[in-house]
Every structure is written in C-alpha cells, then in structure tokens.
Amino acid sequence: QVQLQQSGAELAKPGSSVKISCKASGYTFTSYYISWIKQTTGQGLEYIGYINTGSGGTNYNEKFKGKATLTVDKSSSTAFMQLSSLTPDDSAVYYCARGGMVKHWFAYWGQGTLVTVSS
Amino acid sequence: DVVMTQTPVSLSVSLGGQVSISCRSSQSLVHNNGNTYLSWYLQKPGQSPQLLIYKVSNRFSGISDRFSGSGSGTDFTLKISRVEPDDLGVYYCGQGTQYPYTFGAGTKLELK
Numbered sequence: 001q002v003q004l005q006q007s008g009a010e011l012a013k014p015g016s017s018v019k020i021s022c023k024a025s026g027y028t029f030t031s032y033y034i035s036w037i038k039q040t041t042g043q044g045l046e047y048i049g050y051i052n053t054g055s056g057g058t059n060y061n062e063k064f065k066g067k068a069t070l071t072v073d074k075s076s077s078t079a080f081m082q083l084s085s086l087t088p089d090d091s092a093v094y095y096c097a098r099g100g101m102v103k104h105w106f107a108y109w110g111q112g113t114l115v116t117v118s119s
Numbered sequence: 120d121v122v123m124t125q126t127p128v129s130l131s132v133s134l135g136g137q138v139s140i141s142c143r144s145s146q147s148l149v150h151n152n153g154n155t156y157l158s159w160y161l162q163k164p165g166q167s168p169q170l171l172i173y174k175v176s177n178r179f180s181g182i183s184d185r186f187s188g189s190g191s192g193t194d195f196t197l198k199i200s201r202v203e204p205d206d207l208g209v210y211y212c213g214q215g216t217q218y219p220y221t222f223g224a225g226t227k228l229e230l231k
Contacts, residue, residue: 035220044211044224045168059218061219063219104150104173104215105158105170105213106158106160106168106170106213107170109168109169112167
C-alpha cells in the first residue's frame with residue numbers, strides 16, 4: 001500500500017534551517033509528483049509547492065520562494081524539503097502528499113512533521 | 120490566489136443525521152482542460168487530512184457512498200448522510216485548478 005513516512009519533529013532556532021524527509025513506498029516513486037503543505041492553527045492549510053520526482057523540476061507557491069527548497073533522492077524514494085532562515089512564523093506541521101494520477105488533488109499524505117522555531 | 124470560502128465554520132449533527140457543507144471559490148475552478156479540480160478532505164483529530172472526493176464528485180477508493188460531492192464553476196457542496204461517529208472532524212475543500220493550489224478554512228463537524 002502507498003505510504004509516505006516523514007521524519008520526526010524538529011526544534012530549531014531562529015535563523016537556522018531544517019530539512020524534512022518524506023520516504024515513499026508501495027508505488028513507483030518517479031511516477032507521481034510530491035507536494036508539500038503547511039498547516040497552522042491561524043492560517044490553515046497552505047500549499048508550498050511540488051516536485052516532479054522523475055525530473056527534479058519544481059514549482060513553488062510564490063509565498064514560499066526563498067523559504068522552501070524541494071529535492072528528491074530517487075535512489076531511496078525520498079523527497080526532502082529544506083526550510084531556511086527560520087522565524088517563529090515557520091512553526092507549523094508540514095505534510096508531504098502525493099496526488100492521484102495527477103497532481104491536482106492529494107490522495108496520500110504523510111503523517112506530518114512538527115517544526116517548532118524558538119530561541 | 121483563489122480564495123476558498125467554506126460555510127458553516129462548525130456544524131452540530133446527531134448520529135444518523137445528514138449535513139451539507141458549502142465551498143465557494145473566488146474564481147471558476149474549470150481548468151482549461153475542461154476538468155474541475157475541487158476536492159474534499161477530512162482531518163480527524165490528531166491525524167493527517169484524508170481525501171474523500173476529487174474532481175467535484177468522485178469518491179476516492181474506500182470512501183463510503185454516504186459522502187457525495189456536487190457543484191460546478193464556483194459553488195460546491197459536500198453532503199454526508201447517516202452520520203457516524205467516525206465522520207467527526209474538520210472538513211476542508213481544496214482547489215487544484217489554479218496555481219498556487221488553495222484550501223478552505225475548514226468546517227468542524229461535531230456531535231449534537
């Protein structure tokens with residue numbers, strides 16, 4: 001069955017970076033895009049962007065350009081999201097998600113990674 | 120960005136009852152390929168969102184036929200019939216037509 005296993009919670013200091021992983025299993029990794037979504041109590045669900053796992057091509061929500069960097073390691077079927085220059089506003093749960101046959105909806109979600117930014 | 124407006128914010132229901140959730144978009148969700156990429160998700164407490172409905176009215180694999188989606192253009196509805204305890208949580212609509220994809224603020228379904 002399709003599974004997306006994310007890395008564990010992160011506690012980071014303002015100004016630092018974190019890198020979250022999302023390991024896929026149960027399907028051909030390079031056949032589906034992986035998207036990343038931010039969830040906070042105040043802002044709800046926000047779409048960060050997606051990566052074409054076959055080509056490595058990316059498309060970011062303008063709001064997250066310069067904040068998030070999406071990469072993949074095809075050899076381990078893992079997608080990554082690096083968040084840089086962290087501020088308290090980056091504190092959130094971050095999800096990776098895979099679409100159905102296309103990327104326009106999210107059929108499978110990781111369990112979420114809590115990122116807390118605090119000094 | 121496309122703004123997705125869900126109403127109501129919260130909903131109380133008796134077990135076995137029926138509810139409807141409305142989702143309106145600030146722009147048409149008809150893609151230039153003719154498809155309408157409106158989906159519905161349920162987030163149960165402490166869990167990730169799960170897909171219920173995609174492309175307005177298509178139930179995802181394993182989703183009960185008690186869930187039905189309808190609508191077109193900018194106006195969409197999710198109906199849940201014969202509500203069960205496992206249906207409780209927060210429902211979100213989401214659009215995948217115009218980039219960046221966006222979500223509604225959620226509707227919390229609670230027991231009366």
